Amino acid sequence: MxxxxxxxxxxxxxxxxxxxxxxxxxxxxxxxxxxxxxxxxxxxxxxxxxxxxxxxxxxxxxxxxxxxxxxxxxxxxxxxxxxxxxxxxxxxxxxxxxxxxxxxxxxxxxxxxxxxxxxxxxxxxxxxxxxxxxxxxxxxxxxxxxxxxxxxxxxxxxxxxxxxxxxxxxxxxxxxxxxxxxxxxxxxxxxxxxxxTSPKKRRKQRTTAAAPLDTAGDHVLAYIRTQRDAIIELDPAVRRDLPDSVHSMRVATRRLRSTFRSYGSVLDRAVTDPIGEELKWLAGELGVDRDQEVLTERLTAALDELPRALLAGPVRRRLRTWSHARHGGSRRRLIAVLDGRRYLELLGTLDALATDPPLRAAAADDPEKVIAKAVRKDFKKLSDLAEQAIGLPSGADRDLAMHDARKKAKRTRYAAETAAPVLGKPASELVKSMKSLQSLLGDHQDSVMTRGALRDLAIQAHSAGESAFTYGLLYGREERRAELAEAALPEAWETIKGAMAV
The missing domain is CATH 2.40.320.10 (Hypothetical Protein Pfu-838710-001)
Structure with a gap:
């Protein structure tokens, strides 16, 4: 121990x-x-x-x-x-x-x-x-x-x-x-x-200046190496179940995968796509634990906001039991993943990529031109998805469209993060805009997921002879939160488009 x-x-x-x-x-x-x-x-x-x-x-x-x-x-x-x-x-x-x-x-x-x-x-x-x-x-x-x-x-x-x-x-x-x-x-x-005690005559450690980032490839690879290092450094924290560690590692995997897709003109996707699939697998395994954390925090906060008179039955106890059972199982699974051969091979593949990258011709070109083009391309795809979501009526189709727009907003944000050292303030402003849009769309998606969890809890409570009133009440509140997010999306999107047009 x-x-x-x-x-x-x-x-x-x-x-x-x-x-x-x-x-x-x-x-x-x-x-x-x-x-x-x-x-x-x-x-x-x-x-x-x-x-x-x-x-x-x-x-x-x-x-x-x-x-x-x-x-x-x-x-x-x-x-x-x-x-x-x-x-x-x-x-x-x-x-x-x-x-x-x-x-x-x-x-x-x-x-x-x-x-x-x-x-x-x-x-x-x-x-x-x-x-x-x-x-x-x-x-x-x-x-x-x-x-x-x-x-x-x-x-x-x-x-x-x-x-x-x-x-x-x-x-x-x-x-x-x-x-x-x-x-x-x-x-x-x-x-x-x-x-x-170094064999080389007690030399002092020397600090070497970072290599200049002259080409598009230099900038993209610098971002990739940072995310690779983050995964490796976060591994012990994830195993120790430290706060936010799972989420941070998951974000690093997403940043890598998004960068491979956004900068296909720089890195050969015939090489990076299979690596991206392995990163998607790892993010999925990490997500089992992270999604549970988000749901538990959201439901606990929602219960804290309710007057005691609206807490019908052993609601908090059932939530704790539900959370601990799912969290314990997901933790065991996640540790098994980190101890597995597939994960270690992925780390080795990322090391090899960072050391000997599959560069394409555009990697040697002017970074401002290549990177700006990639960011604009991602933003155009996001624009199409956001407009589609705004045009749909409330329901499952809109839920899915808003979720797709959220994922594309993340990809655009990560592309802009890579671009920030090259493009300066415009890229940094785009990162801020994408964070804001992610927050709005993320709250909507969290509501969709929370309603699913509330249905499960209500069914369990009903089967045990307990009142399902509180779960239904929270479900209605989550529906309202989703409606507010949907109503706010058109104005938020127009503001972002206006800023991009400047």
Whole structure:
């Protein structure tokens, strides 16, 4: 079983003077000496250090109060999510799955050993509550496998107490800097160890300037690589069921698929269409979970708006049971998909596409001309669908037409996102317009889906001898929301057309 905690810390360089006096830090009443702990950590990665390249660390550590396996994911500067698993001889399966999008068919190997003598101080407030843990770590690093050398250094680490105020770290930082202590240049011990034990004479990591985007192909590929990276980076978050992770990964798959279609003059669709079908499959698998989330949130909010007198029967309990049953099944299915061969092969195909793209002749042309033409083409298709939806009477046909227009609005938006670095403000304005149209059409589609869910819930309630009154009431409200969206569409569309004509 693995546990997760949010780690908020700052690292500093240290010299022979050790730790400055911290009794003067605002809010600190007592500094408690906790003694020295001997820590021994072995870090695991692939032979080409894929985890380290993504600022992810995986280690097996003994000594101290939290011996075990630790997997850390970056959240922001100085903030990481640490997932802890008990000690074992091999990497726990609960952790290997979380890095599978990077490791894939590779092998996790011990690459670095860090032994640290950690001299710990606890900073306590007037009530004796822990504010932060401050340590002076004397570190000895040794590459494993004969691929490099050794290094040693001393650093100061300040880790915020669980649920502590991050602003407290600013107070400690001010005290340390006043004492002449400077912030560490390395984000983690492993990053420093890898740099200082490199076979190539302890070279510092170099930052290379991004390649210029000169052609239409350059711009389209930059957008594609960004979405490919998003899928890989979101994989652990989806497995951990973090908020919005499923939706964000689904959006990345849609952006890729839309880009293949919109920029067929740049990338050969004979190659990208099969990849697009696999992305459609993945989006569908992700959608099982995401659609459930949307429906549950919408129905819960609708119930919250009703007076208690209109809640007939165990409505909330039935909604929870319905949601948990469907969510649990979809979660298990989704994890099986992410662990499956088909998904891994799709990631490999996307890597190959980004490395050796099937460029067509237009890829070498002026980006403004090629990309503007693609955006105009998508907008024309959207225009036809929007006009068709507006001209239809309310009912199933209009529902379907509005749904098709919504999908085309997304595609136009994604094409405009690719175009923004080239076309500037006009493309950015089009992105905003498409977001607004998506919101309107999306609310209508959500109403269609919610009414379907309400029918199912009403049938279940009736079969159990419960009142179906509340479900019928909510169904009527959803019908009204759909009517309002349909009524707003003509004016919204005329506004968008007018802006495009300017």
């Amino acid at each position: 693995a546990d997760t905690k949010r780690e908020i810390e700052r690292k500093y360089e240290s010299d022979e003077s050790g730790l400055p006096d911290l009794t003067g830090v605002a809010g600190v009443a007592t500094v408690v000496d906790k003694g020295v702990a001997e820590l021994d950590a072995v870090y695991y990665d692939t032979y080409d250090e894929r985890l380290a390249a993504s600022s992810i660390t995986l280690r097996r550590r003994t000594g101290g109060s939290d011996a075990g396996w630790h997997l850390k994911f970056p959240v922001s500067t100085g903030v990481r999510d640490e997932i802890h698993a008990p000690l074992s001889d091999t990497v726990p399966r609960t952790l290997t799955g979380l890095v599978r999008s990077l490791v894939r068919d590779g092998e996790l190997l011990p690459v670095m050993r860090l032994r640290s003598a950690r001299d710990v101080r606890d900073l306590l407030d007037a009530d004796g509550a822990l504010l932060a843990e401050v340590s002076v770590d004397a570190v000895r690093a040794e590459r494993i496998g004969g691929k490099g050398g050794t290094a040693q250094w001393t650093e100061i680490e300040v880790e915020l107490a669980d649920d502590g105020d991050p602003g407290f770290l600013d107070k400690v930082d001010k005290k340390l800097r006043k004492a002449g202590v400077r912030a560490s240049e390395s984000p983690s011990k492993l990053a420093r160890a890898l740099a200082e």
